[in-house]
Amino acid sequence: MGDLEKGAATHGAGCFAKIKVFLMTLTCAYVSKSLSGTFMSSMLTQIERQFGIPTAIVGFINGSFEIGNLLLIIFVSYFGMKLHRPIVIGVGCAVMGLGCFIISLPHFLMGRYEYETTILPTSNLSSNSFLCMENQTQTLNPTQDPAECMKEVKSLMWIYVLVGNIIRGIGETPIMPLGVSYIEDFAKSENSPLYIGILETGKMVGPLFGLLLGSFCASIYVDTGSVNTDDLTITPTDIRWVGAWWIGFLVCAGVNILISIPFFFFPKTLPKEGLQENVDGTENAKEEKHREKAKEEKRGITKDFFPFLKSLSCNPIYMLFTLISVLQVNAFNIYFSFLPKYLENQYGKSTAEVISLMGVYTLPAICIGYLIAGFIMKKFKITVKTAACLAFCLSLSEYSFGFCNFLITCDNVPVAGLTNSYERDQKPLYLENNVLADCNTRCSCLTKTWDPVCGDNGLAYMSACLAGCEKSVGTGTNMVFHDCSCIQSPGNSSAVLGLCNKGPECTNKLKYLLILSGFLSILYSFAAIPGYMVFLRCIKSEEKSLGIGIHAFCIRVFAGIPAPIYFGALIDRTCLHWGTQKCGVPGACRMYDINSFRRIYLGMSAALRGSSYLPAFVIVILTRKFSLPGKINSSEMEIAEMKLTEKESQCTDVHRNPKFKNDGELKTKL
Numbered sequence: 001m002g003d004l005e006k007g008a009a010t011h012g013a014g015c016f017a018k019i020k021v022f023l024m025t026l027t028c029a030y031v032s033k034s035l036s037g038t039f040m041s042s043m044l045t046q047i048e049r050q051f052g053i054p055t056a057i058v059g060f061i062n063g064s065f066e067i068g069n070l071l072l073i074i075f076v077s078y079f080g081m082k083l084h085r086p087i088v089i090g091v092g093c094a095v096m097g098l099g100c101f102i103i104s105l106p107h108f109l110m111g112r113y114e115y116e117t118t119i120l121p122t123s124n125l126s127s128n129s130f131l132c133m134e135n136q137t138q139t140l141n142p143t144q145d146p147a148e149c150m151k152e153v154k155s156l157m158w159i160y161v162l163v164g165n166i167i168r169g170i171g172e173t174p175i176m177p178l179g180v181s182y183i184e185d186f187a188k189s190e191n192s193p194l195y196i197g198i199l200e201t202g203k204m205v206g207p208l209f210g211l212l213l214g215s216f217c218a219s220i221y222v223d224t225g226s227v228n229t230d231d232l233t234i235t236p237t238d239i240r241w242v243g244a245w246w247i248g249f250l251v252c253a254g255v256n257i258l259i260s261i262p263f264f265f266f267p268k269t270l271p272k273e274g275l276q277e278n279v280d281g282t283e284n285a286k287e288e289k290h291r292e293k294a295k296e297e298k299r300g301i302t303k304d305f306f307p308f309l310k311s312l313s314c315n316p317i318y319m320l321f322t323l324i325s326v327l328q329v330n331a332f333n334i335y336f337s338f339l340p341k342y343l344e345n346q347y348g349k350s351t352a353e354v355i356s357l358m359g360v361y362t363l364p365a366i367c368i369g370y371l372i373a374g375f376i377m378k379k380f381k382i383t384v385k386t387a388a389c390l391a392f393c394l395s396l397s398e399y400s401f402g403f404c405n406f407l408i409t410c411d412n413v414p415v416a417g418l419t420n421s422y423e424r425d426q427k428p429l430y431l432e433n434n435v436l437a438d439c440n441t442r443c444s445c446l447t448k449t450w451d452p453v454c455g456d457n458g459l460a461y462m463s464a465c466l467a468g469c470e471k472s473v474g475t476g477t478n479m480v481f482h483d484c485s486c487i488q489s490p491g492n493s494s495a496v497l498g499l500c501n502k503g504p505e506c507t508n509k510l511k512y513l514l515i516l517s518g519f520l521s522i523l524y525s526f527a528a529i530p531g532y533m534v535f536l537r538c539i540k541s542e543e544k545s546l547g548i549g550i551h552a553f554c555i556r557v558f559a560g561i562p563a564p565i566y567f568g569a570l571i572d573r574t575c576l577h578w579g580t581q582k583c584g585v586p587g588a589c590r591m592y593d594i595n596s597f598r599r600i601y602l603g604m605s606a607a608l609r610g611s612s613y614l615p616a617f618v619i620v621i622l623t624r625k626f627s628l629p630g631k632i633n634s635s636e637m638e639i640a641e642m643k644l645t646e647k648e649s650q651c652t653d654v655h656r657n658p659k660f661k662n663d664g665e666l667k668t669k670l
Helices: 002-015 019-042 044-051 055-082 085-109 121-125 146-152 158-172 175-186 189-218 245-265 281-299 305-313 316-337 339-347 351-361 363-379 384-407 504-537 541-560 562-572 594-611 613-625 634-647 658-667
Strands: 453-455 471-473 480-482 495-497 575-580 586-592
Touching: 019 044, 019 055, 019 085, 019 158, 019 175, 019 189, 019 245, 044 055, 044 158, 044 245, 044 339, 055 158, 055 175, 055 541, 055 562, 085 158, 085 175, 085 245, 175 189, 175 541, 189 245, 189 351, 189 363, 189 504, 305 316, 305 541, 316 339, 316 504, 316 541, 316 562, 316 594, 316 613, 339 351, 339 504, 339 594, 351 363, 351 504, 363 504, 384 504, 384 594, 384 613, 541 562, 562 594, 586 594, 594 613
Parallel strands: none
Antiparallel strands: 453 495, 471 480, 480 495, 575 586
């Protein structure tokens, strides 16, 4: 019996002592972390509406993930090499699960969501106080002190989301630098591009599930089960609709915790992949010597930190690639974080529909592109010089085609008093004194409350009262208003709840945009893998983990944290009408000037990405100047690192053994 148990234990340890098993588990971790991140991005508009906060604060919440990541990235990337890397990754996954759970807490701690409306529950059934009536008094503002009112509605509950996102960022910290360095240490160098491609594919599969989960949650009302949805006067396409965002975060918490378990069973080190199959004893000895040297270099805790840091700072390709990453991530962060908001406002679709379309059209294309690019890099053994040229040309082509997005546009929904006058004449900006007109001045309407209706004339109004409607039929979303004095159309002059639809032409433009996005996603993914392999190959092996960590650190400091904040503030400047919370203070934006929104959204991304191609072109030139590896294999990698060390001899104190260098030069040609 004891022998059986011992055999089972040995078999279990053997299963977890293989690089491909670790690759599969790490890919699952990539899926879980990107699932959580994508779901968070897709729910930003729901969080904005739930807590009635401006886009700048939403951007700060989104950037808080990078703040948490920033707190530990350098420490984990460097000192993590001295620790048990798989266990550190497992702990990180569990911490991510804890952060997702904390994000969901406000739903259970605060009251029901009360959206802005003039139609109170009692008036919906028995009274017409929300309609146009002479000499009536309408007051929705609180009678108590605004400060006390704000405490009552728990307006600062979004801080739980902020703290939870910071904790989620802390947990995500070790996954990429320690996981990639673990694979680079124990995998064949020629297999590394394919493995990185598989990881990047996992990073794209996660968003696919995240967007599907986000679409599902956005279609369910936030207080489902505790309210009668038949009494709601809003639909999922309404700007005030809030989906059940908290359900998705509970799912993400469970997935992250489950994924963390296998990492605790992996050993600290693995046998080098393919070492057992190598029949050349000299090569075996060389591999063993290389591993022993790496172990000796890792025994020191702090003595080699500053020499490594100095070496990296004198590596021109590394520094330029970091600059490119900062510029590109600024652009991509802006583009993807606010893409749901942009598509909702540009094309008049619900959050659930927009999120599902994003997943269907773009993510599968990126996954396929990553796998094909990794396979091509492995199959044809593309040199680093060729990889740099490929990455530059493909990325520049994708960037150029992206300008077609400026041509696929829709205008604002015409709203009387905001984008149009009551006579349907367009005007550029919102002027509050134009909300009232001759047809509704007698109605004593509230001028700030957002409860739009669509008239038979195709013009929307901020409320049924401002449309001059005197009668209503039906309840909930089926309510219809009649005898509307401001609606100048033949017939009954009626209106229905909600903004007017943008029409089939705008829907077709959305399809063209999504098809273009799928094509651009393929080009992007083809360029990403060769570019990332140039980045990995320009760093010496002993500096790889620290180099990846500093690279991620710079991205978070200069892109991940500031980008959503400053861009959120720019979006707020395009708002035409701010919502009003229960306490009378401004809430989330209800309508944007979509033309200004589009120019800022697309123009800012294009400017940032365009500025990154000058340093990218310099990298292409430098890869020809420096002695980087030819085909991507281990022997050439060693020689390349030694040549790069010679170039950096004036900047660094890190030296290689001359004998080891000469031996390598005799055996391998660049």
